[in-house]
Amino acid sequence: MRKLHFAAFSLIFTLFLSSCIKDNFDAPDTNCLDQGAGITNFITVEELIAAFNFNSIDQDIYLKAVVSADDQSGNIYKKMYVQDATGAIAINVDVTNAYTKFPEGRTVYIKLNGLYLQNAELGMGPDGSYVTRIPALFVDDFIIRGACNPDDIVQPLVVDMSQLSGVPLGTLIQLNEVEFINGLDGLTFADAVGQTTQNRDVRDCNGNTITVRTSGFADFAGTELPTGNGSIIGIYSVFGTTKQLYIRRADDASSMTATRCDGTNPNQNIILSKTFEDQSITSGGWTLQSPIGSFSWNVGNQGSGQQGSYYAKMSNFSGSNSASEAWLISPSIDVSGEVNPVFKFINAYNYSGDPMQCLISTNYDGVSDPSSATWTSLNPVLSSGGWSWVSSGNIDLSLYQTGPFHIGFKYTGSNSSGSTWEVDAIQIIAD
Numbered sequence: 001m002r003k004l005h006f007a008a009f010s011l012i013f014t015l016f017l018s019s020c021i022k023d024n025f026d027a028p029d030t031n032c033l034d035q036g037a038g039i040t041n042f043i044t045v046e047e048l049i050a051a052f053n054f055n056s057i058d059q060d061i062y063l064k065a066v067v068s069a070d071d072q073s074g075n076i077y078k079k080m081y082v083q084d085a086t087g088a089i090a091i092n093v094d095v096t097n098a099y100t101k102f103p104e105g106r107t108v109y110i111k112l113n114g115l116y117l118q119n120a121e122l123g124m125g126p127d128g129s130y131v132t133r134i135p136a137l138f139v140d141d142f143i144i145r146g147a148c149n150p151d152d153i154v155q156p157l158v159v160d161m162s163q164l165s166g167v168p169l170g171t172l173i174q175l176n177e178v179e180f181i182n183g184l185d186g187l188t189f190a191d192a193v194g195q196t197t198q199n200r201d202v203r204d205c206n207g208n209t210i211t212v213r214t215s216g217f218a219d220f221a222g223t224e225l226p227t228g229n230g231s232i233i234g235i236y237s238v239f240g241t242t243k244q245l246y247i248r249r250a251d252d253a254s255s256m257t258a259t260r261c262d263g264t265n266p267n268q269n270i271i272l273s274k275t276f277e278d279q280s281i282t283s284g285g286w287t288l289q290s291p292i293g294s295f296s297w298n299v300g301n302q303g304s305g306q307q308g309s310y311y312a313k314m315s316n317f318s319g320s321n322s323a324s325e326a327w328l329i330s331p332s333i334d335v336s337g338e339v340n341p342v343f344k345f346i347n348a349y350n351y352s353g354d355p356m357q358c359l360i361s362t363n364y365d366g367v368s369d370p371s372s373a374t375w376t377s378l379n380p381v382l383s384s385g386g387w388s389w390v391s392s393g394n395i396d397l398s399l400y401q402t403g404p405f406h407i408g409f410k411y412t413g414s415n416s417s418g419s420t421w422e423v424d425a426i427q428i429i430a431d
């Protein structure tokens with residue numbers, strides 16, 4: 001009987017709390033009246049951070065700012081970013097679909113008394129040690145809606161990659177003449193199927209980089225990364241020492257279509273692409289041969305690859321080394337008639353042993369022992385070890401446009417040594 005009474009009380013209490021929530025965050029708000037027109041005791045973002053960082057705020061003051069990034073795409077979760085002329089700040093709220101009330105470009109008045117500030121993040125903080133989200137019940141008490149003026153849309157701060165250290169956290173920025181690093185062709189912003197977050201690095205032509213971090217729940221998670229050079233817009237952040245960028249939607253990177261830093265055309269024809277993200281070593285017509293030993297190439301994900309979660313891996317070690325020769329061989333490829341065909345991949349290795357070889361054959365039949373054919377080295381750039389991923393460089397295939405060929409990755413190990421080699425982002429492209 002007591003359990004029944006308790007359940008009934010819990011239901012009534014839950015309904016009471018629900019009825020107290022003043023706003024519905026599912027339907028877009030069509031009311032753009034300025035509800036804070038009479039507020040006068042303002043403080044700027046710059047003044048707020050200078051006076052209250054790592055402190056609770058106990059003064060009757062307000063911050064007037066414009067929403068620069070909301071949660072509409074799903075890449076920003078239970079948070080919104082706002083800016084004024086002096087700086088930027090994030091507001092943590094325990095609601096989803098907050099964009100329906102506080103969309104980009106809307107002016108907001110933030111009641112600061114009772115909030116806690118830490119490193120450009122505002123929220124609750126009862127013990128003064130970390131920022132927690134403003135409960136849904138109190139969001140309207142602390143965030144007052146202003147006008148929805150298209151002219152108030154926050155314009156990104158155009159900044160050079162080398163100048164990021166001086167940019168305030170939470171600022172909407174624009175980086176020009178940048179591109180996603182080599183080897184990401186065909187990959188998406190995040191894992192939309194597994195709904196897992198992914199980091200994809202962007203670089204400028206001087207080698208400076210920043211990580212574009214995208215949630216697997218973002219509505220553009222399954223969108224392929226742009227392959228060219230151009231501009232990207234997003235919220236600037238730092239995790240530890242890693243500079244990060246949170247884009248608001250795929251359009252924030254839609255201008256990345258120009259020629260890349262190395263002069264390659266981003267609109268090239270992709271003739272062959274193998275990323276191993278399907279977790280199959282042989283999909284797409286790839287084959288395995290192990291003339292010596294029982295080891296063969298397989299799909300690995302320990303530590304994840306540089307460009308996604310999975311990659312091809314080969315090792316001759318299982319408690320001890322064993323003499324091994326193992327091949328990962330491409331399907332038959334024909335680039336006759338193509339313009340400027342190029343082969344490339346990325347690779348990494350660790351431990352002592354013979355280097356991996358990357359070879360090409362015009363007379364291999366696709367099924368026999370590789371020793372039955374003639375193979376020529378393609379001389380790729382190979383990793384220097386320590387699991388360091390490097391690009392093979394663009395390998396010219398113009399000498400092999402007279403007929404079909406196979407490309408093979410050959411691993412060799414002995415009874416006393418053997419490296420572990422990893423390969424990913426294999427491509428053949430042409431103009």
